[in-house]
Amino acid sequence: MMKKIFLYKLLEDQETELIGRFDTLKEAQEKVIELTEVDEDTTVFDFYTDEQEYEEITDCVKSYTDACNVLGIEPMNEQDMKARGYRPDEIARRKLETITEALNEGWKPDWNNTDEYKYYPYFYIKENAKAQGTAGLSFVFTSNAATATNASFGSRLCFHDSETARYAGRTFTELYEQILIEKL
Template sequence: MANIKEKVKSFEDACSVLGIQPTTPDFSFLEEKEQKAHEAHFKLVIIAKALNEGWTPNWTNGKSDKWFLWFDFNTDNEKGSSSSGRFSFDGSVLQRSYSDCGSRLCFKSSELADYAAEQFFDLYRDYYVIED
């Protein structure tokens, strides 16, 4: 079986792996910059699902690693930089907790997270950065 990174090099590839049509919902009711972010998020969720090959995060198991991306868009490097990190909660009080990443955008390994950051950087930028 081919390596999933060889199979998923685009949104269309991810759709093919999942057996779905590569369409994007209509976000035209939003302002243009919000449309771009929502389209990017939609595509990134599909891409993450394909790259994870059926793996879903087990949120009841705190010992199960979940990898997410961390970007620094405030660099002199035009492209910015990224790195992956293990998912963890920043805090928890009175049975409430919060996190700095979306659960649908985490990965089963740091290798896949790093690949997604590099291969789909422009989509992540569209999702996270509001351009004036």
């Protein structure tokens, strides 16, 4: 465990919003300056910091059950869901939604903000993979390449940063395979 600087924004009705975690107070202050420059109704007095112990979320979420524990919810009863007619891909998608929510630590994408980046795992599907004895789906990540890619993932499966998307793709490849590849 390590100490991090947590930056919060004060909202109405005594509510707060976690803006982010930073390694130094200077980084948190720079973020406040950036936010106040973008929104003229926001001042430095709308924010506060708190130094707290922090364990990386990727160290806490290694499985679907871990994600449920982080969120304080009960894991779904897969046998009951199968008996009610849910397909394996539907169950896998629900698991990935829970995992994504836990890994995002409260961050939700703002689809009205086109300047806010949203990240997804990117996969390479191998041709004739089953004949070769491999899984057929491997995790791939590209950045700053001469080409662009487009994948149709649901908004419930996007991440706040590329490192977390990369972690999810590598760690939960089997669940992604269940929702992305139709088994014939």
